Amino acid sequence: MAPELQQEEDYTTGPEAAHKTRVTVVGSGNWGSVAAKLIASNTLKLSSFHDEVRMWVFEETLPSGEKLTDAINRNNENVKYLPGIKLGKNVVADPDLENAVNGANMLVFVTPHQFMEGICRRLVGKVKADVEAISLIKEMEVKIEGPCMISTLISQQLGINCCVLMGANIANEIAVEKFSEATVGYRENKEIAQKWVQLFSTSYFMVTPIQDVEGVELCGTLKNVVAIAAGFVDGLEMGNNTKAAIMRIGLKEMQAFSKMLFSSVKDTTFLESCGVADLITTCLGGRNRKVAEAFARSGGKRSFDELEAEMLQGQKLQGVSTAKEVYEVLSHCGWLDFFPLFATVHEICIGTLPPSAIVEHSERTPKI
Amino acid sequence: MAPELQQEEDYTTGPEAAHKTRVTVVGSGNWGSVAAKLIASNTLKLSSFHDEVRMWVFEETLPSGEKLTDAINRNNENVKYLPGIKLGKNVVADPDLENAVNGANMLVFVTPHQFMEGICRRLVGKVKADVEAISLIKEMEVKIEGPCMISTLISQQLGINCCVLMGANIANEIAVEKFSEATVGYRENKEIAQKWVQLFSTSYFMVTPIQDVEGVELCGTLKNVVAIAAGFVDGLEMGNNTKAAIMRIGLKEMQAFSKMLFSSVKDTTFLESCGVADLITTCLGGRNRKVAEAFARSGGKRSFDELEAEMLQGQKLQGVSTAKEVYEVLSHCGWLDFFPLFATVHEICIGTLPPSAIVEHSERTPKI
Numbered sequence: 001m002a003p004e005l006q007q008e009e010d011y012t013t014g015p016e017a018a019h020k021t022r023v024t025v026v027g028s029g030n031w032g033s034v035a036a037k038l039i040a041s042n043t044l045k046l047s048s049f050h051d052e053v054r055m056w057v058f059e060e061t062l063p064s065g066e067k068l069t070d071a072i073n074r075n076n077e078n079v080k081y082l083p084g085i086k087l088g089k090n091v092v093a094d095p096d097l098e099n100a101v102n103g104a105n106m107l108v109f110v111t112p113h114q115f116m117e118g119i120c121r122r123l124v125g126k127v128k129a130d131v132e133a134i135s136l137i138k139e140m141e142v143k144i145e146g147p148c149m150i151s152t153l154i155s156q157q158l159g160i161n162c163c164v165l166m167g168a169n170i171a172n173e174i175a176v177e178k179f180s181e182a183t184v185g186y187r188e189n190k191e192i193a194q195k196w197v198q199l200f201s202t203s204y205f206m207v208t209p210i211q212d213v214e215g216v217e218l219c220g221t222l223k224n225v226v227a228i229a230a231g232f233v234d235g236l237e238m239g240n241n242t243k244a245a246i247m248r249i250g251l252k253e254m255q256a257f258s259k260m261l262f263s264s265v266k267d268t269t270f271l272e273s274c275g276v277a278d279l280i281t282t283c284l285g286g287r288n289r290k291v292a293e294a295f296a297r298s299g300g301k302r303s304f305d306e307l308e309a310e311m312l313q314g315q316k317l318q319g320v321s322t323a324k325e326v327y328e329v330l331s332h333c334g335w336l337d338f339f340p341l342f343a344t345v346h347e348i349c350i351g352t353l354p355p356s357a358i359v360e361h362s363e364r365t366p367k368i
Numbered sequence: 369m370a371p372e373l374q375q376e377e378d379y380t381t382g383p384e385a386a387h388k389t390r391v392t393v394v395g396s397g398n399w400g401s402v403a404a405k406l407i408a409s410n411t412l413k414l415s416s417f418h419d420e421v422r423m424w425v426f427e428e429t430l431p432s433g434e435k436l437t438d439a440i441n442r443n444n445e446n447v448k449y450l451p452g453i454k455l456g457k458n459v460v461a462d463p464d465l466e467n468a469v470n471g472a473n474m475l476v477f478v479t480p481h482q483f484m485e486g487i488c489r490r491l492v493g494k495v496k497a498d499v500e501a502i503s504l505i506k507e508m509e510v511k512i513e514g515p516c517m518i519s520t521l522i523s524q525q526l527g528i529n530c531c532v533l534m535g536a537n538i539a540n541e542i543a544v545e546k547f548s549e550a551t552v553g554y555r556e557n558k559e560i561a562q563k564w565v566q567l568f569s570t571s572y573f574m575v576t577p578i579q580d581v582e583g584v585e586l587c588g589t590l591k592n593v594v595a596i597a598a599g600f601v602d603g604l605e606m607g608n609n610t611k612a613a614i615m616r617i618g619l620k621e622m623q624a625f626s627k628m629l630f631s632s633v634k635d636t637t638f639l640e641s642c643g644v645a646d647l648i649t650t651c652l653g654g655r656n657r658k659v660a661e662a663f664a665r666s667g668g669k670r671s672f673d674e675l676e677a678e679m680l681q682g683q684k685l686q687g688v689s690t691a692k693e694v695y696e697v698l699s700h701c702g703w704l705d706f707f708p709l710f711a712t713v714h715e716i717c718i719g720t721l722p723p724s725a726i727v728e729h730s731e732r733t734p735k736i
Contacts, residue, residue, distance in 0.1 A: 168612040179727035180609040181616070204727070206613075240649045241548040244536040245574075248549070248645035255639070267635065271623070276644060277616035281608045359547035359572070 020050045023199065024101050026119065027110035027136075028057040028072070028093065031171040033082035035110050035136060038174070038200050040088030046198065051090045056100035058111075069093040085175045098126050106199070109154060110136040116150055120157035133162040134184070134196050138220035139318045142325040144332045147261060149217050151185075161189065163196055164213055166220040167273035168281040177204045181273035184209045185216025208272060214262040215269035219254060223279045224319035225326060226250030229345050230283035231292025232358040242359060247283050249341045251276060257326065257339060287312060288319035296355035304349060320349050388418045391567065392469050394487065395478035395504075396425040396440070396461065399539040401450035403478050403504060406542070406568050408456030414566065419458045424468035426479075437461040453543045466494050474567070477522060478504040484518055488525035501530040502552070502564050506588035507686045510693040512700045515629060517585050519553075529557065531564055532581055534588040535641035536649040545572045551642035552577045553584025576640060582630040583637035587622060591647045592687035593694060594618030597713050598651035599660025600726040610727060615651050617709045619644060625694065625707060655680060656687035664723035672717060688717050 023043060025036045036055045043049040060068040062080065071079050072093035076086050094100040101107060101123060111119065116137065133154050141148040151162040167182030174180050182200065184207055186193035193209035201207045210216055229250055233243045251270060258265040269275055283289055291307050298307075304320050327346035330336045336343045344360075347353040391411060393404045404423045411417040428436040430448065439447050440461035444454050462468040469475060469491060479487060484505065501522050509516040519530040535550030542548050550568065552575055554561035561577035569575045578584060597618055601611045619638060626633040637643055651657055659675050666675075672688050695714035698704045704711045712728075715721040 168609050168616075170607065170609045173607040173609040178606050178610050179613060181613040238546050239538065239541040240652045241536050241538045241541040242546050244645040244648035244652070245547060245549040245641065247648060248536075248639070248641060251644065252639060270639070271616070271620060273613065273616060276619065277612040280612035280615055280648065284608045284612070 019048075021048055021105045021195075022050045022052070022054075022103055023106045023108065024054040024056065024104035025108045025110060026056045026097070026101065027108075028055050028068075028078060028081065029110070029112075030081045031136060031169065032108075032110040033078040033085070033087060034171045034175045035108055035200075036091045037082075037085065037087045038202060038205055039108065040091045041202060042199055044088070044090060049199070053088070053091050054100045054104065055087075055091055055093050056097050057093045057095055059095035067095070069095045082171070082175055097122055101127050101131075104128065105131055106195075107131055107133045108136065109133060109150070113137045113139045113141075113150055116153055117157075120153060123158055127158055127160065129159070131158075131160050132192055132195070133158070133160055135162060135164045135217070136166075138166060139224070139322070140217070140221050142221065142322060142329055144329055147218065147221070149214065151213055151217055161187065161192065162213075163187070163193060164217045164220075165196065165200065165207070166216050166278060167207075168277035170281060170285070174205060177202075179204045179206075181206045181208070181277060183207070183216050183269075183272040183274035185213040185269075185274070186211055187213050210266070210269055210272055210274075212264065212266045212269045215258050215265035216272070216274045218258040218261070218265070219269070219274040219278060221318070221322055222254040222257060222326070223250075223282050224288045224317075225323045225342055225345050226254065226279060227282045227286055227288035228292040228317075228319040228323060228349065229341060229358055231289040231294075232296040232345075232348060232355045234289065235293040235296025236355060236358075238359065243283070246341070246358065247279060251279055253339050253341050254279075257342065260333075260335065287315065288317055291317055292319070295349075300348065300351060300355050303351075319345075323349055387416075389416055389473045389563075390418045390420070390422075390471055391474045391476065392422040392424065392472035393476045393478060394424045394465070394469065395476075396423050396436075396446060396449065397478070397480075398449045399504060399537065400476075400478040401446040401453070401455060402539045402543045403476055403568075404459045405450075405453065405455045406570060406573055407476065408459045409570060410567050412456070412458060417567070421456070421459050422468045422472070423455075423459055423461050424465050425461045425463055427463035435463070437463045450539070450543055465490055469495050469499075472496065473499055474563075475499055475501045476504065477501060477518070481505045481507045481509075481518055484521055485525075488521060491526055495526055495528065497527070499526075499528050500560055500563070501526070501528055503530060503532045503585070504534075506534060507592070507690070508585070508589050510589065510690060510697055512697055515586065515589070517582065519581055519585055529555065529560065530581075531555070531561060532585045532588075533564065533568065533575070534584050534646060535575075536645035538649060538653070542573060545570075547572045547574075549574045549576070549641035549645060551575070551584050551637075551640040553581040553637075553642070554579055555581050578634070578637055578640055578642075580632065580634045580637045583626050583633035584640070584642045586626040586629070586633070587637065587642040587646060589686070589690055590622040590625060590694070591618075591650050592656045592685075593691045593710055593713050594622065594647060595650045595654055595656035596660040596685075596687040596691060596717065597709060597726055599657040599662075600664040600713075600716060600723045602657065603661040603664025604723060604726075606727065611651070614709070614726065615647060619647055621707050621709050622647075625710065628701075628703065655683065656685055659685055660687070663717075668716065668719060668723050671719075687713075691717055 040053045135150045137150045154162040164185040197207045255270045323346040408421045503518045505518045522530040532553040565575045623638045691714040
């Protein structure tokens, strides 16, 4: 049931318009479209927000010849990336990035992570000085000089505050309103975090604020390394005990690695939706787990590149490259011995160790 | 490959015999037999232990007419409860409880929990004053006056120290030497905990000591309530997001409930094998999950009693009775609002709420 626009109120020009918060979603893929749907259901209900939610769409021409933005605005549905789901009539797709963010008070970033540098460059000087941002982008590069947190990129490039929202969030399940949770990570301003919570929460989407941007954001990236390990266990048919053990060890290594990178990271973050719940979802389903399972079934004889090409229609696995980057950091810092699972995942991915080594790391190195 | 007894050394009468530690396993079901196998492989290797591991067996007559103890000792295999697995020739089955524990320095308790009161009564005055005990028994009654910790029962009845060992331990998977982990919970004496770790650890069974008997032991009981919730989610086909969310909320309630009962309980315990890993295993497989799934599929129309009778061949579900007991404690203490998941599980089990309420508890009550 799509919410109806309240036509009585002219929110673009009315006397209260100037005080109302405007929200723009930057990105319109599968998860971006669901985020727009969640937000649009709330802006209609909350009087402090403008009803309209603008959504920047990277323009494409559909096979029918119609522009994607036109199709979204005509059907009230992202026919390409979230077909069958009404977004709310107050979602307005806009192919012009600058126009989409113009006048926005709150920006939701939800694009593939590799596009964010370019997007930030284009937005410099184009956003309000006091605009608040949130990143829903789960992947980042982990470089030796430090992880490239997307929230930090946004903050630094645009000179604005940036929260993050992560969790066990399979977009298609939330789109059909199945119960789920998420975590908002914030730096200092709890009021802003509460405003994000208010903007995203619905009866089927429970959002909890946590003062730990780095911990929350790192969970979204590091879990992919553990999902590769879980896939190996599945491929070797080792059973639920082993899989649970590997997931647990992985969660502990995620926690220890995050704390070594940022002393501010909190232990409790890993029991939030962004931590243990997202890890469970990712290790039960998900493409990292799936391709790693196929890799292990082949005895490591088929490469990840080959399997990705065959199984993912052009998508790349984040877990394999994150494992490589994490390995380089561990190696550079002399921490390899403290992270036997992370280290072993990478060594299996590059063929130095066989897939069965995933359960032998404990003999090789001391535990954390 | 079954380890061979070192015939050169007469461990029962030799000069060093008096100084060597003797181990008896009290119980010989599926998990008890696997525990005996793990221990027996280590007593052969560790010079401080007697090779022989005695195993008390509740005597039965097999369909062939042979006594179970005779069959175990003849075949070196528990043909009834762990067929196909060699226990080690140094495991000796004994149908006489008093004889089995006579002279033992370390006692491993691994029987159904309802038998422990009777067993303890029979053992009063029959065990060494300085004997060390460990309980592998995962279930307990949770009464209003406090949970009936099996470790406390053993300690108080016999006047001895008692540790616990819990974890993601599906016996049949460990029996075939698939990688797994466990947690030893101890009270004060870390050296004793280390001795238990040494006695149980193998290359495929990693054991970690944690100074938190109550936390470790409560995990083994409370996870069954969460498994019922996970089964409801499966039965309603709500998907991995929802299941991960319910498991996470359940883990948090396990932690909060344990801490309310015992202020000594540590947060970190719930990231050990006894916590998150056992929860994952139990929510992926396990009979609590399975019967709860069938209950939800029937829309709550078939009772748990009926489904148990049909699906479990006479076994009873621990999760349903634990949920009832926990509910009584929460109700008595005025804590129902702080534990919406635990409370909802019980109310669904007794038919007050429909299975779909498992994802609606968040609206009913404040979060912990």
